[in-house]
Amino acid sequence: MSQTAVEPKTVMQKFLDVVERVGNMVPHPVVIFLILIAIVIVLSHLLSLMGTAVTLERINAETHEIEQVTTELRSLLNVDGIRFMYSSLIPNFMNFTAVGLMIGAMIGAGVAEESGLVNALIRKLVMVSPAWALTYILSFVGILSSIAADAGYLVLIPLAGIAYISVGRHPLAGLALGFAAVAGAFTVNMLIKPLDAVLVEFTNDAIHLVDPNKSIGLASNIWFSIASVLFLTVVIAFITDRIISPRLGTYEPDQHAGLAKPAESGELSAAESRGLRFALMGLIGLVIVFGFLTVPAGAPLRNPDTGELIGNSPFMNGLIALIMLTFLVTGWMYGIGANTVRTLTDVIKAIEKAITGLGGTIFLFFVLSQFVSYFTYTNMGTVMALKLAEVLQSANIGALPLLIGFIVVVAIIDLLLTGAIAKWAIFAPIFVPLLIKLGVEPEAVLAAYRVGDSPMNAVTPLNAYFALVVGFAQKYDKNAGVGTIVSLMLPYVMWMFVLWTVLFAIWQWLGLPWGL
Known part of the structure; x- marks a missing residue:
């Protein structure tokens, strides 16, 4: 990465340079996870021999009843553990949802990119937006992309890199901006999303331990979430412009043979403009089709039992399909209008090209899926979470310090257990009743969990998409590695x-409403 010569490096920049150099000295991510697998196997056996175990109250995901469970460290080197490792090799990979999401998203994104739609849209965005606003727009859209679950990782992050290079800025700054927005603010949004339904459901089960007549709704954190989206949009954009971009300096594509140079930002050609009009027609047609599938009462994509559309419904649970079709249809229609991708054969070739480039990532996901499965099998994460929770629970401190301590504990655990639902199933029955007894609203506890669960997603290599971001970065800098992304x-x-956390503390101190 280049650095401007006229400005001396700050202490922070020097520190981040050291982090990058040290981080890039580590082996290939596949080797890292193979080493971690070996550590988990050995450590699980040693801790199992020591009889490590914890007893907890946990919410049953099927019955939603609270049950007391003793969780023991399970060895991967005893008879049952060896059987598990041998028999679960392929199921572990097949059940790793990130693979399906990635391939599904790339089916549509490949057509949109190959046809030229992505390039034209970003150039149009650059033309109509003030230069200073681009960073804020990408930050805002990145945070909102969590409405589509993990699709933001696969779509928004690479688009942010392309957008930055199109205006002559360093594409790694765009990737970092996109990753921070998508991962670091994953639990908040301006809309209700499927994750909210699960978190609220577990919260209500925990509330009923102390008050069977009290419950919270899907919008119980909506005001805090909206404020967080706006606040984090500014924070992420400010860090990008004031810290990340100055550190990276000017992008020099000639140093990286074979990589794309910054796109011209002039007026769109007649063919490109016609392609965008065709893409708009395709989008309108798609909206009409999905309108018939979602708007009428009893529509196929509504919840068959409750009739709801936003929340727990086929429409929201399968939103990746809508995203894939949106890129596929608009990309093909753009190609017809711009005369770049016309026939079905052209579309298939574009999809094949996009998926072919995922070979290394798919193999990495195969190894990563084994690590996640083995780590989950041993119960290490659960035991560690409960041990930390016991320490915090026994601390004789006030409600607000306890909430802040809870945020810190969740953040620490998030480095090892990145799934928001799995952690909340552990923490909810412990901290929701405890804090209710201290006079804290359950909405505040859930809001605290959102704060603690999100930021670490952008730095832990155990995030399923961390390695994917490394791959995105290597398209622009062949020397980029784990250390590059961490720094x-x-x-x-x-x-x-x-x-x-400060925003949360102020919100709690002022007694502002968390939601509806």
């Missing part, structure tokens, strides 16, 4: 965690 994301993680 880029550390400023975001540190400032987002601190400032978001």
Whole structure:
């Protein structure tokens, strides 16, 4: 990465340079996870021999009843563990949802990119938006992309890199911006999303331990979430412009043979303009079709039992299909209008080209899926979470310090257990009743969990998409590695965690409503 010669490096920049150099000395991500698998196997056996176990109250995901469960460290080197490792090799990979999401998203994104739609849209965005606003727009859209679950990782992050290079800025800054927005603010949105339904359901089960007549609704955190989206949009954009971009300096594509140079930002050609009009017609047609599938009462994509559309419904649960079709249809229609992708054969070739480039990532996901499965089987994450929870629970401190301590514990655990639902199933029956007894609203506990669960997603290599971001970065800098991404994301993680926690503390101190 280049650095401007006229400005001396700050202490923070020197520190991040050291982080990058040290981080890039580590082996290939596949080797890292193979080493971690070996550590988990050996450590699980040693802790199992020591009889490590914890007893907890946990919410049953099927019955939603509270049950007391003793969780023991399970060895991967005893008879049952060896059987599990041998028999689960392929099921572990097949059940790793990130693979399906990635391939599904790339089916549509490949057509949109190959036809030229992505390039034309970004150039249009650059033309109609003030230069200073681009960073804020990408940050805002990145945070909102969590409405589509993990699709933001696969679509928004690479688009942010392309958008930055199109205006002559360093594409790694765009990737970092996109990753921070998508991962670091994953639990909040301006809309109700499927994750909210699950978190609220577990919260209500925990509330009923102390008050069977009290419940919270899907919009119980909506005001805090909206404020968080706006606040984090500014924080992420500010860090990008003031810390990340100055550190990266000017992008020099000639140093990286074979990589795309910044796109021209002039007026669109007649063919490109016609392609965008065709793409708009395709989008309108798609909206009409999905309108028939979602708007009428009893529509196929509504919840068959409750009739709801936003929340737990086929429409929301399968939103990746809508995203795939949106890119596929608009990309093909753009190609017809711009005369770049016309026939079905052209579309298939574009999809094949996009998926062919995922070979290395798919193999990495195969190894990563084994690590996640083995780590889950041993119960290490659950035991660690409960041990930390016991320490915090026994601390004789006030409600607000306890909430802040809870945020810190969730953040620490998030480095190892990145799934928001799995952690909340563990923490909800412990902290929701405890804090209710201290006079804290359950909505505040859920809001605290959102703050603690998100920022670390952007720096932990155990995030299923962390390695994918490394791959995105290597398209622009062949020397980019794990250290590159960690050094880029550390400023975001540190400032987002601190400032978001301060926002939460002020919100709680002022007694502002958390939601509806």
